[in-house]
Amino acid sequence: MKTNTYPSKYALPKGIFTVGKTKFKWYDLANDPEEISPQDIHNARLCVEYAEEDFQNIDDLGFIIMHRCGENYLLLVCTWRSENELWESVYYDGSGNFEIWNRNKTHLPTYCVWEMGIVYHESQSWKKFLGSERQEKDKEEYLNDVFEGEV
Secondary structure, three states: OOOOOOOOOEEEEEEEEEEOOEEEEEEEEEOOHHHOOHHHHHHHHHHHHOOOOOHHHOOOEEEEEEEEEOOEEEEEEEEEEOOOEEEEEEEEOOOOOOEEOOOOOOOOOOOOHHHHHHHHHHHHHHHHHHOOOOOHHHHHHHHHOOOOEEO
16 A cells, blocks of 8 residues: 655744733744744734734733745734633734734634644643643743644
8 A cells, every 4th residue: 555645844943922921932833944034933923912812911821833834824823711722813924914814714724734733732731831830930831841843
């Protein structure tokens, strides 16, 4: 039996991105993360800083996936709310600037196979945090627990 392998991408953690009271782990995801330009990252960060969700004033923890899809990007902005729920806003750069992807539909896409590697790691890291005393040291431990590798 002949099997085909699906191409892999690479997830690269890029540190902590703080927007007001919210702290995000930042991941670049691409065939080659070096393909993601500093200008595109700058544009994505501005998008999150001025997002309608007002991360400036919400004390949240989460992660961002800057996913290069061909020549465009999906920007997945995820926070942990209500303790065990992952909330997400999705942006894309269809017009050259990042804008909200209006997904007001009944059945929605969530994560692709490449993004799932990061999401799985993050869910395990968050579960560990939920089982901790949830002190500042535990928040720092969560923020420093990142995934890097082929997905």
